[in-house]
Amino acid sequence: MLRRALPRALGAVPCPRRRCHRPCPPRDLAVPNAAWSDRMRRHYGHLLSTATREGWTRLPSFRRAREHRHQVPWLAGDSDSDGAGDTRLFPRAIEGDGDGFEFAMFLNVPKGRLRCLCQPGPFLEGHPGLAHGGAIATLVDTSLGTLALAVAGRVVTANLSIDYLAPVPLRSVLLLEASLQRRQGRKLFLGCDLRDPDGDTLHARATGEGHGDRGTLGTRGHAAHQGHR
Numbered sequence: 001m002l003r004r005a006l007p008r009a010l011g012a013v014p015c016p017r018r019r020c021h022r023p024c025p026p027r028d029l030a031v032p033n034a035a036w037s038d039r040m041r042r043h044y045g046h047l048l049s050t051a052t053r054e055g056w057t058r059l060p061s062f063r064r065a066r067e068h069r070h071q072v073p074w075l076a077g078d079s080d081s082d083g084a085g086d087t088r089l090f091p092r093a094i095e096g097d098g099d100g101f102e103f104a105m106f107l108n109v110p111k112g113r114l115r116c117l118c119q120p121g122p123f124l125e126g127h128p129g130l131a132h133g134g135a136i137a138t139l140v141d142t143s144l145g146t147l148a149l150a151v152a153g154r155v156v157t158a159n160l161s162i163d164y165l166a167p168v169p170l171r172s173v174l175l176l177e178a179s180l181q182r183r184q185g186r187k188l189f190l191g192c193d194l195r196d197p198d199g200d201t202l203h204a205r206a207t208g209e210g211h212g213d214r215g216t217l218g219t220r221g222h223a224a225h226q227g228h229r
């Protein structure tokens with residue numbers, strides 16, 4: 001009992017597979033794995049190689065929201081409220097490499113932009129062979145949410161609107177390009193396109209609205225984002 005209680009009391013993360021209760025360092029999931037297609041690897045390599053020169057930062061990505069706290073300390077919610085600690089960040093809930101959402105994000109705060117390279121896996125099926133609309137919405141919400149958090153601090157999604165323009169085949173490669181469009185008080189208005197990075201297909205276009213806490217939005221956001229008002 002002590003073996004289980006002690007790591008939790010110290011804030012250690014139990015092994016996600018529950019095979020042991022030794023602390024596990026969080027694994028960065030936004031890096032190539034065996035399930036990434038050659039196309040996914042090629043685009044990732046290109047984004048990574050040009051990132052620093054063009055002012056983009058690759059964001060690490062972990063299984064649980066709280067594992068992002070050092071990087072995103074203004075995540076809403078209470079990290080103690082998840083009881084036994086067995087939580088998953090929704091787009092990272094499917095554990096098999098390649099089965100769910102494979103994605104890597106690149107952020108450019110001064111420009112108010114985020115890129116998300118993604119490969120939807122077979123467990124995200126809607127119509128046979130095609131990605132579920134809810135899975136696409138998850139990618140959109142996660143991308144717009146991450147951008148909003150980065151530029152403005154503590155923000156939640158108030159509104160999301162998606163035009164689904166062309167079906168997304170499972171295991172395809174997609175590039176989501178998001179940008180902050182404007183700000184109005186505590187509200188952030190964001191938009192994104194989801195495209196085939198090698199072709200002309202625009203799969204989806206979305207807009208989202210994020211709302212900040214009273215008193216939060218405007219301090220961090222003002223400093224980071226004067227150019228986007």
Ligand SMILES: CCCCCCCCCC(=O)SCCNC(=O)CCNC(=O)[C@H](O)C(C)(C)COP(=O)(O)OP(=O)(O)OC[C@H]1O[C@@H](n2cnc3c(N)ncnc32)[C@H](O)[C@@H]1OP(=O)(O)O
Nearest residue numbers: 065068072141142144145146155156157158159209211212
């Ligand atoms: C590294 C890890 C990255 C993880 C990224 C994850 C990103 C995930 C992001 C999410 O999915 S967050 C989860 C989904 N969202 C929520 O759970 C939000 C739940 N809703 C709320 O908390 C509140 O309803 C909300 C903060 C959105 C609004 O509450 P307020 O108390 O600020 O609203 P209020 O009634 O005072 O209205 C303020 C203004 O907002 C407007 N408003 C309220 N709700 C709205 C709405 N839903 N859509 C658009 N506008 C809205 C309202 O009309 C009004 O406009 P005006 O100022 O012009 O009068």
